[in-house]
Amino acid sequence: MKSMVVGGIILIIALLAGTWFAAGDAFSSDDYISSLTLLGAVAIITIVVFVALKYVNQMKNDTASGELAEEKWDGIGEYKNPIPTGWGLAFIGTIIWMFWYFTVGYPINGFSQIGQWNEETLEYNAKFEKKWENPSEETLQAMGQSTFLVQCAPCHGVDAEGINGKAHNLTKRFEKDQVVHVIKNGANNLKTAYPGGMPPMMLTEEADINAVAEYVAGGFQGEQPASYAVCAGCHGMDGKGMAYVAPNIREYDDAIVMAVLKDGKKGNIGAMPSFEGRLNETQEKALASYLRSIGE
Template sequence: MNKLYLWGIIITAAMLGATYATVGYQKGGLNGDIVNMLAIAGAVALVIITIFVVIKYVRQMQVDHASGELADESWDNIGEYKNPVPFGWAIMFLGTMIWGMWYFTIGYPVNAFSQIGQYNEEVKEKDAEFEKKYANIKGEQLVNMGESVYLVECVACHGLNADGNNEIDAADLNQRISEKSIKYVINHGSNNKLLGTEMPMPDRNGLFNAETGALITDKEIDEVAKYVAGGLKDTNSAGANVFANVCAACHGPDGKGMAYVAPDIATWNKQLVINVLDNGKQGAIGKMPAMDRLNPKQKEAIAAYVMSLSKGE
């Protein structure tokens, strides 16, 4: 027997055996279900037809010889025969084109029903119901809702204690900003839409000390990072002096930001948290994705919960 046919039989037997073994290990097997039996019959037919077609064309390549009239053109002495397109191939090609046009216009037009479309519509309806039901929730109830959403959506990265697993996986939400994050933003700049719009902060090459007239130095970066991460409390420190001469022009003397200019870096606020959830954030630890699947009320609730952390509630 030709080795090619022998290998075809072996591979067919192996694939059919694997199919049988897979089905056999399922609870109840085919369970007399006509759909299951049709699926297995289709799988068997597909295996046999595939192996048969492969053997046919491999065998044809082994024994057939090209013939016919060569075209006048050649490329590197490689000619092309003027053989017509196989009739069966031409029919299948034209049939596929006709079927495709029918499928997208009549059989299953692009504006027809789809499970994804139905899912999106149902999500919109549920979000509307959710918004209506919880529209007036506030105070401790809003914080409790935020904690529940946090435990579902945020805890994987930020951890149960909201410390980002010691800032290994994500930011520590118990404080507004850490020294590591401050240094990263100063060195690399920022364009995280923390104000909801494109308001980029320059990197260190665009930050000048108003007192010295020189670019901010590594020492000054260390000092101001320590001051800001400490909550802008030690007003007599070297970091406070650097902040006043480098950062206060945009972030304000108290670090609480200026509308359309710079975000609050002293405390969390509702809109700041919502902007991060809306747009994501690139920082020293990595990139946080935008939380598009959350509805506005859920984002507001998370903001309330995050704000409560820094207050020790």
């Protein structure tokens, strides 16, 4: 046992020396929190080492004793022994120390740089929302352009025409291959705004698919094909959609842009991730306004 105690003391010294070597500069400041931290490190290392030594010694030398409980599992019984006194005192002491630390040592209602930053951020956001509560269309477009250049341009390009086929051309509401893809594969990822989604193959004839795709991609110009009637049931004859049923396929209205930003978008050339939480509602509407302006 003496050799174990000596070994434990050596281990404690080595651990404390390692702690000081790794973080000694932090402990040398006048901040009492650093001193508390060092004191806590000394206490934890000392307690852990000697508790470990105590139970290692018990496992080597002690024998089980006491009154056996009646319950047994696979012939193995348990003794009705009380918890170790040291463990119980350490458990209660830890709880007491926790309350002391949170109320006196480092009170949770004290100054915090993170708390100050959060308060200033909330205050700024409130001022921002109030300032831009009712912006004009011109202001929205200017704000939307700035938002687009930061959030969207890395994939769609600064001119919004896409980069090497990795993102859709946003100067057009649709291109023909996009419409063909949606007709054949459906579109069911905008669950928040349009929970019903669109099933695949609403049109089955290639001639009808191509005719509708050309008409929609062409901005609803020219003679409307008869097969578009299948689409009009949800999107409307003018293509402006219905709330909670089908999106506007004629222009980038606020609803479709906000839905795509929230849920992401899967298309014929890849998938766009959700941008939920990155923009506030005013910025989302501004982005929609800007996209409409560059498509005109």
